[in-house]
Amino acid sequence: MLTPHAPGNGQPGRRAVLATVGGLASMGSLAGCLGSDADALTVLSAGSLVTTFEDHVGPAFEAETGISLHGEYYGTNAVMRMVEDRTKHPDVIVSADSRLLRDRLYDEFTDWDVEFAANSVGIGYNPDTEFGQGLDANEAWYDLAPETDEGDIAIGDPDLDPLGYRAVQAFELAEAVHDLEGFREEMLRLVYKEPEEPQLLAGVESGSRAAAIIYRNMAVDHDIPFHEFPPEYNFADPGMAAQYAAAEYTTDEEGYTAEGRPVLYSATVNDEADEADGGHRLIQFLVDNPELLVEAGLTVGDRLPRPAGNVPERIEL
Structure with a gap:
């Protein structure tokens, strides 16, 4: 089992086995x-x-x-x-x-x-990977992430899942907050888009993937380390709703445009x-x-x- 790290102000709890996606x-x-x-x-x-x-x-x-x-x-x-x-x-x-x-x-x-x-958004990660070790050494996630191999970091499918489009919006907001030209597009080129949200952390737990962009409660569910994004793009602070709204995502199939929101x-x-x-x-x-x-x-x-x-x-x- 992976060593638990404190997510935000609390420490992840016990591991819980996810139900099969769509399973009754x-x-x-x-x-x-x-x-x-x-x-x-x-x-x-x-x-x-x-x-x-x-x-x-x-x-x-x-x-x-x-x-x-x-x-x-x-x-x-x-x-x-x-x-x-x-x-x-x-x-x-x-x-x-x-x-x-x-x-x-x-x-x-x-x-x-x-x-x-x-809930809040951040990174659930495997501390035994190079990416995870960098986070544990307090290196900036946005410096580490572009150096990962393609598919090492997973996000939800943004056309199926708000967690997916919030990941894309977080990349866009991080680009503005940290002055990272082209960061959003670079991350979208690198990440794996997981179509089945309950399986988003399977690769992280097995060690085949370094990290995933997840909600805090998912780190608690799986008892894995969690690096919470700063308030400017963790979608947890209602007082920052106007800033979140600066990032949008339009889904492919329905053409629904979701603005960033808590x-x-x-x-x-x-x-x-x-x-x-x-x-x-x-x-x-x-x-x-x-x-x-x-x-x-x-x-x-x-x-x-x-x-x-x-x-x-x-x-x-």
């Missing part, structure tokens, strides 16, 4: 669902939350309500597409980019969501849900149990939870 993950069910006829709930979620739901939220929610969660996890762009074309029919939809959810799903599939957690996870219940009542209960549970989210490496500050749209009255914020 059931945690069983308990008898006697309280206040709902459902005994199972389907959740279609951003891939960066697989361990959050499978190891933290899901078991606790089932213990309290008797409702088991059946989760599938993909890049958020892919999640939105699956809902839009009805390839998937989830009860609850969870996005790693609250604005993306509103832009893509409002009116036809929902008219509300609740932001419930935040990482905010949001959830809603599908208007076409089979188990809307259970879905409302899950979102209330997320709101009422921030300690589970913090345990999973996410951030829940004074600004959260934050509602948008016509949130049902039964959800108390």
Whole structure:
């Protein structure tokens, strides 16, 4: 196991095994669902939350309500597409980019969501690689990264996943902050674009890849070293939203233009849900149990939870 390093102000926790991408993950069910006829709930979620739901939220929610969660996890762009074309029919939809959810799903599939957690972006790395040793020696990541071999650093596929386009936006903002002419394009030439977000750290853990641009909670999930980007491009500070917005990315397939913005996870219940009542209960549970989210490496500050749209009255914020 890799030696843990402190990510930001905290140290990564235990290693958790990721679910297979898109795999249906059931945690069983308990008898006697309280206040709902459902005994199972389907959740279609951003891939960066697989361990959050499978190891933290899901078991606790089932213990309290008797409702088991059946989760599938993909890049958020892919999640939105699956809902839009009805390839998937989830009860609850969870996005790693609250604005993306509103832009893509409002009116036809929902008219509300609740932001419930935040995150930051940085580098998860293998300390046994030359790149990792450089980071441990406090060398600047933006000096080290261009010297890596092609494919040594992975990012999410920016056309499928907000984490991917946030990596591209981070390269662009770093270029401006550190006066690095051509840095964004150089990095895009070098990086490997991983289409399956839950597999983003597989190469880092095996030693076949030096690093990946990830969210902080993913470093906690995998118990690997994490080098957080500075506030100017870690997408963690709502007060720097205007600076983040200076970087944009337009996806190839949908032509959706995402501006840089703080990482905010949001959830809603599908208007076409089979188990809307259970879905409302899950979102209330997320709101009422921030300690589970913090345990999973996410951030829940004074600004959260934050509602948008016509949130049902039964959800108390």
